Amino acid sequence: MDPTTTSPSMLARTFTKILRFGRASTISGHEGMESSKDDRPHKLKFSKSLEGYSSVLSEPHYGKGKEEQQQQQKLSNDKETMESLLSNLFARISAIKAAYAQLQFAQSPYDPDSIQSADQAVVTELRNLSELKHIYINNQYDIHPLIDSKSPLDAQVQEQRNLLKTYKITTRKLDSDLNFKESTILSLQAELLELDNQNKSLKAKLQPGRCSMSSLDDLHLSGLNSNHFLTVLQCAVKSIRSFVKLMVQEMEAARWDLDAAAAAIHPAVVLWKPEHRIFAFESYICQKIFSDFHHCDYSLSSLKDRTNWNQQQFFDEFVKLKSLKTKQVLDGKVAAASGLWNFCRAKYLRLVHQTMEVAFFGGLNHRSLVISGRGFPDSEFFLVFAEMARRVWLLHCMFFSFGMEMEASIFQVRRGCRLSEVYMENVVVGGAGVQPAVGFTVVPGFKLGKKVIQSKVYPLGGS
Known part of the structure; x- marks a missing residue:
């Protein structure tokens, strides 16, 4: 049998079968010997002293008990070693998960120091995990020389701590994603409101006969x-x-x-x-x-x-x-x-x-x-x-x-001034004459800081 595929439990079951088979053979041998002798009834004579039988009665039983104890002790040691190996294995895996979760969390927002630290932790735990693998393959169950090897109970505690750390990092990641989505929602709502106001403004231009100030419903002084x-x-x-x-x-x-x-x-x-x-x-x-x-x-x-x-x-x-x-x-x-x-x-x-x-x-x-x-x-x-x-x-x-800081003002254009596309809008479409002079102001213009709202003027040239 390949020693690499033998487990402590298989050894125990094989050894038990051998013991049962041995006992059965001994009993059958004695029965054969008894049947070959004279079937006449006879009396069993006891010695006055058991000293002569002491060695016969005790030595075989004494040897068998010692062997069983040694086997049981070996099985118990192998079981403890295997439990320690598995416990440390699970602890290493949970540590890798926690380090990887930290690595993902550090990428958004980008944190180079946290990324480097988490990456080093992942590499270290993978190296320890590789050593555990070689121990199992080579049937060398003594893991105590490993760095940071722990008893089964300590390894289980460490595993739970790593899992808790993973959950905390995941929670922080989810909270960060939630905050980002909430800010995105607020940004989209503001964009939707702006687009809605633009649509209302375009609608007012497309329907000049109607005028609505509904686009100013949510207006604030700061905006x-x-x-x-x-x-x-x-x-x-x-x-x-x-x-x-x-x-x-x-x-x-x-x-x-x-x-x-x-x-x-x-x-x-x-x-x-x-x-x-x-x-x-x-x-x-x-x-x-x-x-x-x-x-x-x-x-x-x-x-x-x-x-x-x-x-x-x-x-x-x-x-x-x-x-x-x-x-x-x-x-x-x-x-x-x-x-x-x-x-x-x-x-x-x-x-x-x-x-x-x-x-x-x-x-x-x-x-x-x-x-x-x-x-x-x-x-x-x-x-x-x-x-x-x-x-x-x-x-x-x-x-x-x-x-006052806006320097807002209202203005109208005097008669005779030449038309200016910056400050004036000619109310006569297709007027005859090149750059006619202003006849009178129809609607005054306004100036809000650097923004000029054109006045509407009637030209002297007419059309």
């Missing part, structure tokens, strides 16, 4: 930029055009001469097309509604306390009024607390002339109610005006939310 201001400005300009359109309809219904009205606004500028009269009326409304825009209090005595406001207060008011409906603007309890109520009153009295109101409504009932301070007229004309005033007021609040 305020010129694009947000541009969104509010576009909504304000759309509301101005809606009011101008309604005003022109009222003028036509009152049989006003629209050409004469447009010429009265800008007498030095000739409109080359009848449909260009709308630019003159739009210019008139912008001049009135944006007058004193660059003052914190809009140059209104009732808003003097706003001169001491900081940018956070202006931004808070913008957030509070952004989602209000036109009906709420006319509610004194809501609008008066923000100054919007006084702004509506002052701008209506300056923008809507008495002659215009009498022509439109046959009297001064609207004006009288506004002056009294008891409320506002419940008419379509005033509701459209109030929505325009609300959006311009929101633009004013955002303008001062940028703070």
Whole structure:
């Protein structure tokens, strides 16, 4: 039998079989001898003394017991050695697992010192494991000369410690992966929000008839930029055009001469097309509604306390009024607390002339109610005006939310200046003449730090 394939348990079973076979042979031999003798009954005679039989009775049994004891002792020693070998083997394997787990953990984030230390630990444990393999192959069960060899109990304790270390490293790795995934989720959520805002902005450009400030719902002062201001400005300009359109309809219904009205606004500028009269009326409304825009209090005595406001207060008011409906603007309890109520009153009295109101409504009932301070007229004309005033007021609040360090300013272009693509946008598409001069400003421009939002101008050259 190959000694390399013999185990202590196999030796014990073989030895037991041999003993049983020997006993059976001895018994059968004695029985044969007894049967060959005379079958006559006889008496067994005992000696007066057992001294002569002492050696016969004791020596065979004494020799067999000693041999069994030696065999049992050998088997016990082999069993203990094998248990020690296996215990140390499992301890080495668990140490390799712990070192490898540490090696993986050190790679993300990359830690060269930890990687080198874990790699050295893996190499050392593999070397010890190789030595255990050679001991088993060569039937040399004495593992005590090995470095760090332990008793079976100590090896089992070490194995459990290595397993615990592996679990701790795995837990740290999972926690690190969890934190990374959470940060990735937050980053993707912010990216999704930004993309959603961009989609809303593109949608507003694709649908110029509609204006929505829903993209500013989650806006914070720290994230305020010129694009947000541009969104509010576009909504304000759309509301101005809606009011101008309604005003022109009222003028036509009152049989006003629209050409004469447009010429009265800008007498030095000739409109080359009848449909260009709308630019003159739009210019008139912008001049009135944006007058004193660059003052914190809009140059209104009732808003003097706003001169001491900081940018956070202006931004808070913008957030509070952004989602209000036109009906709420006319509610004194809501609008008066923000100054919007006084702004509506002052701008209506300056923008809507008495002659215009009498022509439109046959009297001064609207004006009288506004002056009294008891409320506002419940008419379509005033509701459209109030929505325009609300959006311009929101633009004013955002303008001062940028703070003094932004150096925000509003500007318009004088008549006769040459067109500049940086500061101006020509409202006449395909105008004739090369680089015509400016006739009048339709919508003022704004400058927020280095960002320029072009003013809209009507050229002298026309089309």
